[in-house]
Amino acid sequence: MVKEVDTKGYIKLHRKAQQTEVFKNPYAWQLFTYCLFNARFSGDEAGTFITTQNEIRKDLKWSRNTVIKFMKFLKDIDCIDYEGVTGNTGKTIIKVRNFNRYQDI
Numbered sequence: 001m002v003k004e005v006d007t008k009g010y011i012k013l014h015r016k017a018q019q020t021e022v023f024k025n026p027y028a029w030q031l032f033t034y035c036l037f038n039a040r041f042s043g044d045e046a047g048t049f050i051t052t053q054n055e056i057r058k059d060l061k062w063s064r065n066t067v068i069k070f071m072k073f074l075k076d077i078d079c080i081d082y083e084g085v086t087g088n089t090g091k092t093i094i095k096v097r098n099f100n101r102y103q104d105i
Helices: 015-019 026-038 053-060 064-076
Strands: 048-052 080-084 091-096
Touching: 026 048, 026 053, 026 064, 026 091, 048 053, 053 064, 064 080
Parallel strands: none
Antiparallel strands: 048 091, 080 091
16 A cells, blocks of 8 residues: 555544444444544645545455445544545545544644
8 A cells, every 4th residue: 555645653542432433333443543544644634635445445455335335434423524536536535524633733
């Protein structure tokens, strides 16, 4: 997996996360942490990254339907937002909601 993201350092995870709906579902938790790991850490685009559902599927070794289901789940509970990138067929921009608050930026 080669992507242009800030890969230096670490992300923060608070113990309170264990009490969330996301943590209690292993697929949702894996996708949410995947989003945290891949999101830009600083600048105007902190908390965002561009990918494809196919890249997520390959990285997590999931089916296409599982990726779609859990992206929708995380969007419905306001953990992420996403939309297709104009002019780039298949590309999706994903934004981790409240990323700055989670990472104390």
